[in-house]
Amino acid sequence: DAMVIQNPRYQVTQFGKPVTLSCSQTLNHNVMYWYQQKSSQAPKLLFHYYDKDFNNEADTPDNFQSRRPNTSFCFLDIRSPGLGDAAMYLCATSRDGGFTDTQYFGPGTRLTVL
Amino acid sequence: AQSVTQLDSQVPVFEEAPVELRCNYSSSVSVYLFWYVQYPNQGLQLLLKYLSGSTLVKGINGFEAEFNKSQTSFHLRKPSVHISDTAEYFCAVSGYYSSASKIIFGSGTRLSIRP
Numbered sequence: 698d699a700m701v702i703q704n705p706r707y708q709v710t711q712f713g714k715p716v717t718l719s720c721s722q723t724l725n726h727n728v729m730y731w732y733q734q735k736s737s738q739a740p741k742l743l744f745h746y747y748d749k750d751f752n753n754e755a756d757t758p759d760n761f762q763s764r765r766p767n768t769s770f771c772f773l774d775i776r777s778p779g780l781g782d783a784a785m786y787l788c789a790t791s792r793d794g795g796f797t798d799t800q801y802f803g804p805g806t807r808l809t810v811l
Numbered sequence: 812a813q814s815v816t817q818l819d820s821q822v823p824v825f826e827e828a829p830v831e832l833r834c835n836y837s838s839s840v841s842v843y844l845f846w847y848v849q850y851p852n853q854g855l856q857l858l859l860k861y862l863s864g865s866t867l868v869k870g871i872n873g874f875e876a877e878f879n880k881s882q883t884s885f886h887l888r889k890p891s892v893h894i895s896d897t898a899e900y901f902c903a904v905s906g907y908y909s910s911a912s913k914i915i916f917g918s919g920t921r922l923s924i925r926p
Binding site for chain 2: 701703730737738739740742745787789794795796797798799800801802803804805807
């Protein structure tokens, strides 16, 4: 089945230690999104790629970076995680990023910062 | 600018009872509305979406929603819930952003089913 895969499902890191979260998709979608979701809150969009075109949200901290080396893979890098960065990180894709497009979500990576 | 309000943060319901989860939106442009469901420790999954045409939209798992333009609402309903419907439900509206649209989510409604 075509899907969005996130690895690892659970990630523990230390305060200030860089961490990378991975997302891959077999849907061949043009757009990939990264969301941060804290407990009992709505997902918050961090940034998205339309193909190789990177689009950052205005309020995304510089501490968060992303890479998309090819259509299938997208990475979220947190350069110096703080305690406030502990959250679920969701990757999503959509075919063309149109208004009517459905977004397909991965299962998420739960990040713990010690 | 678009925004979404989910009036109830939590809705407890007995099994086999009907449920309605409320959603109101504001938008100055054409509206595309979505309901997503998030089961515990999982990503979000589309339940249904309204694009145009019939105001009553049927989705997966027996859910349906009605688009009401005059009341700017898109409430989600199910006539008889099951334990497996326990989840967080997010109403969302599609908005415009540079190269691709983005989804603006409501704050979510946690549906808990009691046996």
